[in-house]
Amino acid sequence: MSVDIDTVKRIARLARIAVTEDEAEHLKGELNTILGWVEQLGELDVADVEPMTSVVQVDMKKREDIVSDGGIADQIVANAPETEDHYFVVPKVVE
Amino acid sequence: MTDLTALTIAEARDGLDRKAFSAVELTDAYLSAMEAGRKLNAYIAETPDKAREMAARSDDRIASGEAGPLEGIPLGIKDLFCTQGVHSQACSRVLDGFKPTYESTITANLWADGAVMLGKLNMDEFAMGSSNETSCYGPVINPWRSDSGNADLVPGGSSGGSAAAVAAFLCAGATATDTGGSIRQPAALTGTVGVKPTYGRCSRWGVVAFASSLDQAGPIARSVEDAAILLKSMASVDPKDTTSVDIEVPDYRAAIGRSVKGMKIGIPKEYRIDGMPDEIETMWQRGADWMREAGAELVEISLPHTKYALPAYYIVAPAEASSNLARYDGVRYGLRVEGDDVVDMYEQSRAAGFGPEVKRRVLIGTYVLSAGYYDAYYLQAQKVRTLIKRDFETVFADGIDAILTPATPSAAFGVASMATASPIEMYLQDVFTVTVNMAGLPGISVPAGLSADGLPLGLQLIGRPFDEATLFQAGRVIEQAAGSFAPNRWWGVGG
Numbered sequence: 021m022s023v024d025i026d027t028v029k030r031i032a033r034l035a036r037i038a039v040t041e042d043e044a045e046h047l048k049g050e051l052n053t054i055l056g057w058v059e060q061l062g063e064l065d066v067a068d069v070e071p072m073t074s075v076v077q078v079d080m081k082k083r084e085d086i087v088s089d090g091g092i093a094d095q096i097v098a099n100a101p102e103t104e105d106h107y108f109v110v111p112k113v114v115e
Numbered sequence: 116m117t118d119l120t121a122l123t124i125a126e127a128r129d130g131l132d133r134k135a136f137s138a139v140e141l142t143d144a145y146l147s148a149m150e151a152g153r154k155l156n157a158y159i160a161e162t163p164d165k166a167r168e169m170a171a172r173s174d175d176r177i178a179s180g181e182a183g184p185l186e187g188i189p190l191g192i193k194d195l196f197c198t199q200g201v202h203s204q205a206c207s208r209v210l211d212g213f214k215p216t217y218e219s220t221i222t223a224n225l226w227a228d229g230a231v232m233l234g235k236l237n238m239d240e241f242a243m244g245s246s247n248e249t250s251c252y253g254p255v256i257n258p259w260r261s262d263s264g265n266a267d268l269v270p271g272g273s274s275g276g277s278a279a280a281v282a283a284f285l286c287a288g289a290t291a292t293d294t295g296g297s298i299r300q301p302a303a304l305t306g307t308v309g310v311k312p313t314y315g316r317c318s319r320w321g322v323v324a325f326a327s328s329l330d331q332a333g334p335i336a337r338s339v340e341d342a343a344i345l346l347k348s349m350a351s352v353d354p355k356d357t358t359s360v361d362i363e364v365p366d367y368r369a370a371i372g373r374s375v376k377g378m379k380i381g382i383p384k385e386y387r388i389d390g391m392p393d394e395i396e397t398m399w400q401r402g403a404d405w406m407r408e409a410g411a412e413l414v415e416i417s418l419p420h421t422k423y424a425l426p427a428y429y430i431v432a433p434a435e436a437s438s439n440l441a442r443y444d445g446v447r448y449g450l451r452v453e454g455d456d457v458v459d460m461y462e463q464s465r466a467a468g469f470g471p472e473v474k475r476r477v478l479i480g481t482y483v484l485s486a487g488y489y490d491a492y493y494l495q496a497q498k499v500r501t502l503i504k505r506d507f508e509t510v511f512a513d514g515i516d517a518i519l520t521p522a523t524p525s526a527a528f529g530v531a532s533m534a535t536a537s538p539i540e541m542y543l544q545d546v547f548t549v550t551v552n553m554a555g556l557p558g559i560s561v562p563a564g565l566s567a568d569g570l571p572l573g574l575q576l577i578g579r580p581f582d583e584a585t586l587f588q589a590g591r592v593i594e595q596a597a598g599s600f601a602p603n604r605w606w607g608v609g610g
Contacts (some may be wrong), residue, residue, distance in 0.1 A: 023482065027482075028478070031478050031481045031482045031485065032478060033462075034481050034485065035437060035465075035477050035478055035481040036441075036444070036458070036461040036462050036465055037462060037465045037466050037469065037474055037477065037478070038459075038462035038463055038465070038466035039466070039474075047474070047475065047478060050475055050537075050538055051475070051478060051479060051482070053537055053538065053539060054429060054475075054479055054538060054539065055479075055482075057426060057429070057539050058426040058427075058429055058430055058492070058496075060422075060423070060426055061423055061426055061427060061430075061495055061496065061499055062495075064420075064423060064498075064499060064502065066495060066498035066499065066502070069498040069499075069501050069502060070498070070501055071494055071497035071498045071500075071501065072497045072498075072500040072501045072504065073497075074328070074358075075314045075315075075328065075504065075553075075554060075555025076313070076314055076315045076358070076360055076555055076580065078315070078358070078360055078361075080357060081354065081357050081361075083354065092216075095216035095217075096216075098214075098216050099212070099213050099214065099215075099216075099447065099448035099449070100446065100447050100448060101445060101446070101448075101449075101450075101451035102451070108446050108447060110446055110457050110460070111453075111454070111456055111457045111460055112456075112457075113456070113457050
């Protein structure tokens, strides 16, 4: 499978990364090189193989359903580019 | 007084306990070395005030007989680890100005054991790279130079700053992380010891995530014993990381010096790849001879799916990265570039914040996870991963205790020498290390000799899950036979 320039732009949009026309063209070549290289996995018959979900077989840890952390709103917004009253500020999203 | 930075961690601990020198003196020696070594670009943030303050507290604890296992030992910390109030950017512009309000579990463990922080170390952006050239702070220069020239060489990556700082005596040891080889490959290229523990041995809490099912932190040190001492402090069972495994951390140091008589060491035939330089092949053979002379039994083994590990990795790792890196949106931390609307703001922030290699991987990951392609790529790769793990399980079930391989397919290469190569050329640096991450196993890289051109080469040992002790035991045998290696100090000479 290979990608065309429109596909590159579509995935860049999905990934929320702005790309210029030149960058998209360049990325098309690189992505196709990588995708062509991983094609070799198709040589393997994996019809009866279970996909790996975890390298170490352990039961998911559980803990009591109680509040164990919190009250640190100052810390949570401390690194934000723009905040107001413990809210993150973003450009207007609804008219 | 002799140069305090030349001491191993074990020797420095001994000297501190005997009051031969103070923790502040030891820290000052490293701070001077760091200043003289700035040409190497290993540190991207030095924290001298914090270091002296921590060292002074260590001296107090030593005086009152409360010294911890790492009391007064000055360490460098990879920029991927969150350290409270201190620069933590994964060497990415997208995290510009980020100072965490919390401490990673691993660094918290180190400070609780008395270690001193010297600063944050350079690395490939988000740990994506094998040469430390994708860092937004520029490349790290390997302290090693070849016999035939003075060209700047890469230290490997992604933990290139960690490896270079340890090799150049700019810290006593360093933290590092390994998703596809990022501890073992730079250790091999700098003549240092690097340990990638079993997945789940060290907590991932507070370590910036790259590919969560593969990421594992570990130490880079100047000796096998120092690596054992560091791993003992770094490893823990952590309720804050659900993949942290509930197994007590053993005393790894106790394994050092134990005989390997009767141990079965596997030599996988699939690691004899086309185009492998003769000197790598020769070093591998010499390593096998050392193990045999020490009483181990060498067994030829087969790991049939080896060649598929790297392509499968380049589906799994970018897929997980594309998901993990979705959080960098210009809203909660780091860089924000204003746009016409909120989506434009995301797109401009991420376009300006991520470097080319990170963008490449996020796009590959987004593609393989997108509607219609998930089964063909991601599911297929996870099935291949099952086969890779099964290969290892089979040989371990047959009684193999550890597997011996080369650590890298070549010695250190020139800075910018791969600039025009295909990305896959660089990815091949991890051909011998990536299988270990795919299977979640522990691996160690130990210096084994010098190339014809005078550059360090390393051997890798791969162990059973949670059997790091055997790697320290067998790694020590290689170290004893090969000796240790230090670069000629060309940096900081004449200013």
